[in-house]
Amino acid sequence: MPGFSKSEFTDTTRIHAGRRVLHRFHVDLPLLLGLIVLVAVGLLVLYSASEQDAGLVSKQLIRLGIAFTVMFAVAQISPDTLRYWSPWLFGVGLIMLIAVLVLGEVGKGAQRWLNLGFFTFQPSELMKLALPMLLAWYLSEAILPPKFKHIMVAVVMMLIPIYMVAKQPDLGTSLLLASSGIFVLFLAGLRWLYIIISMLMLIPTSLLLWFYGMHDYQRSRVLTFINPDSDLRGSGYHINQSSIAIxxxxxxxxxxxxxxxxxxxxxxxxxxxxxxxxxxxxFGLIGAIILLTIYAAIVARGLVIAAQAQDTFTRLLAGSITLTFFIYVFINIGMVSGLLPVVGIPLPLVSYGGTSMVTLLAGFGILMSIQTHRKLIAS
Amino acid sequence: MVQRASITFKDHFRETHLFQQRLLITAIITIILLAVLIARLVFLQVLSHDHFTTLSEKNRLDILPIAPIRGLIYDRNGVLLAQNLPSFTLQIVPEHSKDLKKTIEELKKLVVISDDEIKQFYKVLKEKRRFEGIPLRFRLNDVERAKIAVNQDRLPGVKIEAQLARDYPLGSLASHAIGYVGRINERELQNLNAPRYSATEYIGKVGVERSYEDILHGEVGTVLVERNSQGRVMRSETELDPEPGKDLYLTLDIKVQEVAEKSFGDDNGALVAIDPRNGEVIALVSIPTFDPHIFVHRVDTKTYKALSTSSDHPLLNRALQGQYPPGSTLKPFIGLAGLEANLISSDESLKCPGYYMLKNDDRKYRDWKKEGHGETNLTKALVESCDVYFYDLSLALKIDRMESYLARFGVGQPTGIDIRGEAPGLLPSKQWKQKTHRLPWFPGETLITGIGQGFTLTTPLQLANITAILGNGGQRYKPRIIHAIGEPGVEEITLQKPRHVGVVQKDNPENWNIIIKAMKQVVHGLRGTARGINRNLEYKVAGKTGTAQVFGIKEDEEYDEEKIAKKLRDHALFISFAPADEPRIAVAVIVENGGSGGAVAAPIARKVMDAYLLKDN
Incomplete structure (x- = not known):
């Protein structure tokens, strides 16, 4: 149950009354402010990008409303409860992923959606939170840095959903899942030896993926990335036009x-x-730097929350959520500016669309929960 | 799983330290990656700014597709059947119009504009730029155009745009054969070669327009368009001319077609005329016809519903898709089968008492002539259409031999005509009955198969085709509707070759002559069932009348011959070819609810043959 003890507040004497109320409702003010500024900028851009379509912007606004509600709701759940439910959540997500592969509706050539009767749902979104939660739960009970056995178990836990999401095929999301898992492992203190070995293994693995694991359109995207001028009318068009715009x-x-x-x-x-x-x-370079600064501020706050977290589960989870959010930003901007190949990852909280927004803000809800449910033993 | 016991050995201080260390590393990496992004943006936006500004200017060059002009359709004599005419659309350019509402009000005084059209206009207005013309009314006629032209100075921003639209100058004539084009729908879009159709709005939906879509369509062209920074087209230059579609010359003789369609009067039905020498379709009639223009210009649901739900089924191409029992028109083929199987000869005869009975069965299989035909040989049986003779013959032939012989002519098989959607008809057999009805074959069914009733179904096209085969001595051709293909701007046309698909084996050519002689007597004989059409006939015709019912006999239905005999009169049929000895035309006619084949269907065939054979006089 989302509970809190009276003692949590004894330490907050130096905090203003307003913040106290926020704290009582498990809201982290700096994080909230950062998100609001970001979302406001996002709506402004969307208005322009949609050819001043107020209807579309208000639709986005409704989605944001829902997503923020979810964030506040999640913030009320204590990290202990989250930890307890982690394996179950992962199990549910896994079953849903299987369901999608078996009976999911084919939308836009990829099986990502599950029709639950009253609404459609993308199980891979649930996985974005469930996977780091599971790994954080698993590793929090081990002695860190993790031993080889624990690493292997964690890698298997990661690979199953990643493989299933990639099979849908949703390369962007499986990439995000992979990074969220890798962050947990890295923050848990994965030994440098293992890190170096796995980096070396990346080369043959990517070769294998290239020849056996990728769809033609994915391959052509990578090729275009390497030489965008090769196909200006086809798949190089996106990157080229995007660079011109920027x-x-x-x-x-x-x-x-x-x-x-x-x-x-x-x-x-x-x-x-x-x-x-x-x-x-x-908005030019100045605007872009301001936008990146907003993102950086949110990430910074997330890392502070992770640093202040009191147990292994919360710190690994907070760290992973924050860093994955940054990866979102990095991959999106990297891809539109021609630094990275085109994978379907939106600019978080700015791009139009609802599914990933809810997950992202649920993630920030977890961060707020972690920050505001701290017990006052350490310090 | 992780052992709980190990928790006791957890070194919290060390773990926290390790975590903080790692967090610091990720923070540093984050900063580095941010710096990389910013460096990239500096490169793009500051260092390469001029380069990209130039490119963005160039970006105003756009390549747009140009739709090719659709090929024309002519009849075999070069009469135009389908063309492309300019269609005029009333448009308003918002930026030139001072007051849109007022302009529309002004326009309403000049031409009819519906509220729906105004609603659609405002919907499109939102999606377009201010300098783009937005359509308000489609298909202006000359008077409306003139009215607007005269008042042009009072109507700022109003312009009239011309576009090519498919037009069928002869209207509903041969509408089933020619078909029509309509707007490309969602389903068609998925199966299309997208680049080729990138500028095309219309696609062939039925008939020749659909079956020869590929040839008629042509190849898309491209135009290089230069826009200013707001997207306004400043200059355009054709990069690649579109290649017009090829012209089609149909095998149809539109004059014959017209005669045929008119001959039906108020009756519904179908007629197919084929040149037995090569399989060319001279006339392909399905009545009622429809106005193809309805489909070219956005058919409104009301009109379409009225068409598609009408009990007359005007959209059904009866010639290809209507499946009718052939009735007595099948008798010449059954007779030929009997002769070739040496079961009968031309001089053997039997006595027809007006009914026929099977052994161990007290049911009477009646002849259409109650009092009977008396002593009847094959010729008489064909000329007077005696049923009893053919009951007896079918019993001797048995269903297997009947089926295999009729199959040689193509009964129950699609003819393979080059128009899509042909129905196959039905030729029953023991296996077929076992498979579809899970019942054995009954002798009674053999009898009625012998007079073209029962399960057997043919399309008018199929009927015309087997008649042509009979007339030309067994040569089988696939019927075809395309006579020649023409390149636009080129005088010569490429004639299409006949599609010969085989020969019906003849055991004794004399047998064929016996049948054809009898069929001549059907028309020219004193007692022939079609003698009504022989007055002033300038050539010899071989024919056979028939009557048919459209409903199918259910497996468990009693064969009440009397009841059937009455219903047999429902549909009138006639098959014929002429001149009988060297046929140049074979015709099959079915008149729904027409009554007697000789009285109703045969005169239509006569008019068609006259129109075709005597056209030079």
């Missing part, structure tokens, strides 16, 4: 709603994955 924005940008590349239909998917080029065309 580059032509210059230092100060063309001004809000004044972007030309993004509005002339040259830029595909400009409301979703490719929203960053719209932003940087209109």
């Amino acid at each position: 580059g032509s924005g210059g230092t100060y940008g063309k001004g809000w709603l004044n972007g030309t590349q993004s509005h002339l239909d040259f830029l595909p998917e400009r409301k979703t994955d490719f929203i960053f080029p719209v932003f940087s065309e209109e």
Whole structure:
């Protein structure tokens, strides 16, 4: 049960009354402020990217409302409860993933959705939280740094959902799942020897993936990444147009709603994955740095929460959630600016779309829970 | 699993230290990655800014597809059947119109504009740019265009755009054969070659328009378009000319087709005329016809519903898809089967008392002539269409031999005509009955199969085709509707070759002559069932009348011959070819609810043969 003891508040004498109320409702003010600023900027960009479609923006606003509600709700759950339910949550997620593969509805050529009768649901989203929770739960009961046996078990736990999500096929999400797992392991103190060995193994593994594990369209995306000019009309088009939009924005940008590349239909998917080029065309380098600063502030707060967390489970979980959020940002901006191959990962809390938003904010709910349910033994 | 016991050995201080150390490393990596992103952005936005600004200017060059002009359709004599005519659309360019509402009000005074059209206009308005013309009314006629042209100065921002739209100058004539085009729908879109159709709005839906879509469509072209920073097209330059679709010359003789369609009067039915020498379809009639233009211009659901639910089924192509029992028109083929099997000869005869009875069965299988035909040989049986003679013959032939002989002509098989959607008809056999009805074959069914009733079903096309085969001495051709294909702008046309698919084996050519002679008497003989059409006939016709019912006999239904005999009169049939000795045309006619084949169907065939054979006079 989401409980708290009176004693939690005895230490908060130096905190203002307002913060006290926030704390009582398990809200972390710095994190909340960061998210609100980010979301506000996001809506502004979306308005421009959607050709000033107020209907679309209000739809996004409703989704945000739902996602923030979920965040506040999750924040009320104590980390102990979260830990207790971690393996169960993972089990449910796994069953749902199997269900999706077996009877999932085929949408857009990929099986990602599960129709629960009253609404459709993407089990891989649940996995984004369930996997780091499971790993954090598992490793929190081991002596750290983890021994070889524990690492192996953890790797198996990771590979099962990653493989199933990749099979859907949803490369972006499986990449995020992998990084969330790797962060838990790394933060748990995975020995450098293992890290070096697995990095060396990356080369043959990626070769194997290239030849046996990838779809043609995925391969062509990687090839285009290496040489975008090779196929300007086909798959290189995205990256090329995106670079033009960003580059032509210059230092100060063309001004809000004044972007030309993004509005002339040259830029595909400009409301979703490719929203960053719209932003940087209109707000320039200055705007982009400000946006990155907002993201950095949120990540920084997440890392502080992780650093202050009191037990292994919460710190591993907080660290993984925060770093995965950063990976989201890095992969998205890296991909639209031509640093990384195109994988379908949206710019978190800015791109249009609802599914990942709920998961992201649920993750921040966990961070808030961790921060506000601390017991006052350490310090 | 992790052992609980180990918890006691946990070194919390060490673990915390390790974690903090790791967290610090990730924080540093995060900062490095952020720096990488910023460096990349600096590279793009500051160092390469000029380069990308140039590219963004260039980006205003866009390549747009141009739809090819659809090929034309002619009849065999070069009469135009399908063409492309400019269709005029009333558009308003918002940025030039000072007051949209007022402009629309003004326009309403000049031309009819429905509320739906205005609603649609405002919907499209939201999606388009201010300098783009937004359609308000489609298909303006000349008067409306003139009215707008005269008032042009009072209507700022109003313009009229011309677009090519499919047009069928002869209207509903041969509408089933030609077919029509309509807007590409969702399902078709998925199966299309997307680049080729990137500028195309219409696609063939039925008939030749659909079956020859590939040839008619043509190849897409491209235009290079230069836009300014708002996206306005400043200059355009054709990069690749679209290649118009090829023209089709149908085998149809549209004059014959017209005669045929008119001959039906108010009756529904179908007629197919084939050139027995090569399988060319001279006329392909399905009545009622429909106006193909309805489908070209956004068919409204009301009109479509009325068409598709009408009890007359005007959208059904009866010639290809209507399956009817052939009735007595099958008798010449059964007779030929008997002769070739040496079961009968032309001089053997039997006495027809007006009914026929099977051994161990007290049911009477009646002849259509109650009092009977008396002494009847094969010729008389065909000329007067005696049922009893053929009951007896079928019993001797048995279903197996009947089935295998009729199959040689193609009964119960699609003819393979080059128009999609042909129905196969049905040729029953013992195996077929066992498979579909799970019942053995009964002798009574053999009898009625012998007079073209029972399970047997043929399409009018199939009937015309087997008649053509009989007329030309056993040569089987796939019927075809395309006479020639023409390249646009090229004088010469490529004639299509006949598609010969085999020969019906003849054991004795004399047998065929006996049948054809008898069929000549059907028309020219004193007692022939189609003698009504022989007046002033300038050539010899071989024919056979028939009557048919459309409902199927259910397996458990008693064969009440009397009841059937009455219903047999429902549909009138006639097959014929002419000139009888060297046929140039074979015709099959079915008139739904027409009554007697000789009185109703045969005159239609005569008119068609006259129109075709005597056209030079």
